[in-house]
Amino acid sequence: xxxxxxxxxxxxxxxxxxxxxxxxxxxxxxxxxxxxxxxxxxxxxxxxxxxxxxxxxxxxxxxxxxxxxxxxxxxxxxxxxxxxxxxxxxxxxxxxxxxxxxxxxxxxxx
Numbered sequence: 001x002x003x004x005x006x007x008x009x010x011x012x013x014x015x016x017x018x019x020x021x022x023x024x025x026x027x028x029x030x031x032x033x034x035x036x037x038x039x040x041x042x043x044x045x046x047x048x049x050x051x052x053x054x055x056x057x058x059x060x061x062x063x064x065x066x067x068x069x070x071x072x073x074x075x076x077x078x079x080x081x082x083x084x085x086x087x088x089x090x091x092x093x094x095x096x097x098x099x100x101x102x103x104x105x106x107x108x109x110x
Contacts, residue, residue, distance in 0.1 A: 005036040011056075014040050018083075019071070021064075022056025030063040037067065038074040046079035053086040060090040065098060072104065 001020070005012040010023030012033055019037050023029075044050065052071060057064050068085070075082050086107040087095060095101050 004040055005033060007032060012036050018050030018052055020053040020056065021067075024059035025057050025064040025067060026059070026061055027063045030067050034067045034070040037071050041071060041074045041080055042078050044078060044080045047081070049081045049083040050075070051084045051086065052082055054091055055086045055088050057088050057091050060088075060094045062094070062098075064091055065095065065100060068095075068104070069100070 001013040001015040003011065003013050004019075008023075008029050010021065010025055010029045010033060013020045019040060021033070021037075025033060041050070052068065054064065054068065072082060074080075082105055084107050085104045092101075092106070095104070095106070
């Protein structure tokens with residue numbers, strides 16, 4: 001895994017499967033986190049298949065969902081397929097409440 005960002009207790013790493021986030025994602029870190037992940041996605045080959053792993057995000061806020069949606073937008077723009085999204089239990093609940101679970105290939109649903 002290569003570390004793309006580590007700030008304010010949040011870590012973003014890239015590995016062979018895709019991106020992994022851990023820590024408490026809030027609005028103070030959301031913009032640099034979204035940018036670092038978007039830059040990585042833009043560098044992937046067209047047709048690449050990636051996993052977005054947010055299982056390490058325990059403190060939930062809409063900031064984490066904003067980052068996830070930005071990455072989904074960037075992946076579409078780069079012709080990269082999001083094969084699977086892995087969410088922590090609290091983040092999965094928030095995603096369902098927001099109605100975003102229908103838009104993402106969530107782990108354990110398919």
